[in-house]
Amino acid sequence: MLHIHQLSGGYLEVPVVKDVSFEVQKGEMLGILGPNGSGKSTLLKVISGILPARTGSITLNGAAIETFSTKELARQMAVLPQLHAHAFTHSVRETVSLGRYPHQTGWFSSWSAEDEAAVVEAMKLTDVLKYEHTSLDQLSGGEQQRVFVAQASAQQAPLLLLDEPTNHLDIAHQTQLLDTIKKQCIEKGMTIISVFHDINLASLYCDRLLLMENGSIKHLGEPHVVIKDQQIENVYKARVSTHPHPEQPKPQITLMPNVQKLQTDFWVNKSNFRIEDEYVLLQSAHPLKTVSSAVVNAGSGWYRTFINRCVPPTYDHENIAADMFSYLQTHGFIPTDTVGMMTAISPSNVEIADYPMEFGSITIAVTAGVGNAIDVSKSFEQDRQAPVGTINTWIIINGNLSEEAFIQAMITATEAKTKALYEQQILDPFTGTLATGTPTDSLLVAATQQGQSYPYAGPVTELGKVIGRGVFECTVKAIQKTQSSTA
Amino acid sequence: MSKKILAYFVSIIALIVSIGFGVTVGTVAIPISTLWNSSADAGAANILWNIRMPRVVLAGMVGASLAIAGAAFQGLLKNPLADPYTLGISSGASVGAVITLFFSISIPFLGIFTLPVFSMLGAFLTMLGVIGFAKLVDRSMKMETIILTGIIFSSFLGSIISLMIALTGEELRQIIGWLLGSVSMRGWDYVNMALPFMIIGSILMWVSRRELNAMLFGEERAKHLGVNVKQRKMMILIGGSMVTGAAVAVSGTIGFVGLVVPHIVRLLWGADHRHVLPLSLVNGATLLIVCDLVSRTIISPTELPIGVITAFIGAPVFAFIFFNQRRTGGM
Structure with a gap:
């Protein structure tokens, strides 16, 4: 589906992303992990074309990504960015409808039955249909994020890129959102690449993980290959301990505070x-x-x-x-x-x-x-x-x-x-x-x-x-x- | 959808009514029947068709232009306080116009269009300057940054105009009146001079209505949704400069129309640019026709500059939007 070959790129002269190569298969969910400033968001921006690639190549379905027009690319790749504030607000339906933009052509392009069906389905999937006519600024952060998931979903692109989709959400909304996204991955064969802040969530939902350090890939593989005490400690510079998830065959981490010696010594006899x-x-x-x-x-x-x-x-x-x-x-x-x-x-x-x-x-x-x-x-x-x-x-x-x-x-x-x-x-x-x-x-x-x-x-x-x-x-x-x- | 149909219906009725009042009310009351009655009093018909009608049409065109430009700029810059006037673009257009008059420039090929073309050039260059400078100051282009940059450019360009007026003395006395903004005594020539540019500019903005909707979520987001951001931005900026330049060329600087109208339209009917643009166009025309009517009748026989009326309404609206935005943390 997506092939990244020796990719470097970023904002300024010095590339933030350095010599990154990996592939993502159709229907796979790949999580990108890494400490702050490791280049994970930048990597996503280079892939989505917001930032230029300096060297290397990105191939989508066998074609170089530069050969796609902006609209063609949007039909292949949907991107869900982090939440932002807006000056004017659209209604939920208007916002989700924008996801159909890449499917519309011509100056007077009309709204087709297919467009309508995609929008309604996306709103149902993310459970925002009930807010259809509500203005976006009247919704909570979690609801707004779901509207943007619906927008990306209405785009009906086979590849979805996400940047910390669960940022600012409480645990119920985190699981709801990721469940919804994962469902599309499983049921529709959608391919997903997502940046994660939370290692445990990434492990739970992703098929493979990519751990970045200083703009390069440090570890890449299934969660049990990547999430190991020593590897996480070395990259994040924090003490952790791994343990199995009680329900899923996925490793989880627990933070190990460095203040445990506060308690006094004691003896039992x-x-x-x-x-x-x-x-x-x-x-x-x-x-x-x-x-x-x-x-x-x-x-x-x-x-x-x-x-x-x-x-x-x-x-x-x-x-x-x-x-x-x-x-x-x-x-x-x-x-x-x-x-x-x-x-x-x-x-x-x-x-x-x-x-x-x-x-x-x-x-x-x-x-x-x-x-x-x-x-x-x-x-x-x-x-x-x-x-x-x-x-x-x-x-x-x-x-x-x-x-x-x-x-x-x-x-x-x-x-x-x-x-x-x-x-x-x-x-x-x-x-x-x-x-x-x-x-x-x-x-x-x-x-x-x-x-x-x-x-x-x-x-x-x-x-x-x-x-x-x-x-x-x-x-x-x-x-x-x-x-x-x-x- | 019926709400939207109602919006267009109400707006168009209001426009027709305002035109009706615009051509009949004045120092000489003219019966509305003069419009269609060919056997009407010749004097009255002359006033109606050669004095009042061009004035009303011009006011409508200028109002429509400034309002649609304001709506487009606000969407493009995600800035509710943007408007040709607050951005300093009107001043840029004025400089272009004054330079044309000052040097008596007349390019043979352009003919009567020399003045609006130079106005548009002034508007476009100023817009690039304002946006470029604001971006240089603050990459995220906060609302305040853009408005401050607009003030800086307005002041600077204003001083250039003052200088040129001082240098010419008597000759450009007329410019001062024109600068305050007026649609009086312009005649059909001015309508013909501005109309083509206003139509082309409005179309340029209107074809990007869906792209404007996407750009409200930021340029990155718009790009992700498949919008060719660079191309669309240029189309909107050129379209906005064209209508602003043309409006300034025929009527001088009239402030706040582009701020007030789109804001009220959004408040009543939502932020969807597919409707905000055409509804602003129609209601902008209505507003300026009404303002012109008020300006020439309120202390009759003296005429107030129309800019006084629009500023009287517009400045408080500006304050209100600013207050609201800061309170709700919208930006």
């Missing part, structure tokens, strides 16, 4: 735990980065309060999570800042212990009921109801863990727990084989993310060794406590 009648409570001074399989706030997040709530063996609730949520509220905990687990084991039977390491330390808390022990390798033979008795394991780490370390810590802890059951010769009552756990075990790994870094937590690492030993010891003791209290 056994003294932060409180054992009440109904629950075991851990209250941390600052949020801990947590990964857990709890009832409330499972998954990963940052939390300060941790509750292991004891419910009677007969506890049965339709919606356990909702009940837990209201339990937290009625007991004065903030549900959005609290990880909540449940157990039938009395808080008095919890085993809590501190384990020092060379620089950091860990604290382990376990409540263990094995009345419902199960051999996981034989669980497919069974159909259990109303499980009572569960092993809840908490590992609190004074240290800075990587993502891998969190996952390895969970594996290590689970293996240690199983070894403890083996040590205690806990049997699956149904199969008579050695149990590996209970059907409802929960695990929580939380870290202060301060001090010593622990990139790994496998069995032979310092952290893994402490977890393995600690979880094993605490689980054994917790089982013994529970067994002796019920005996």
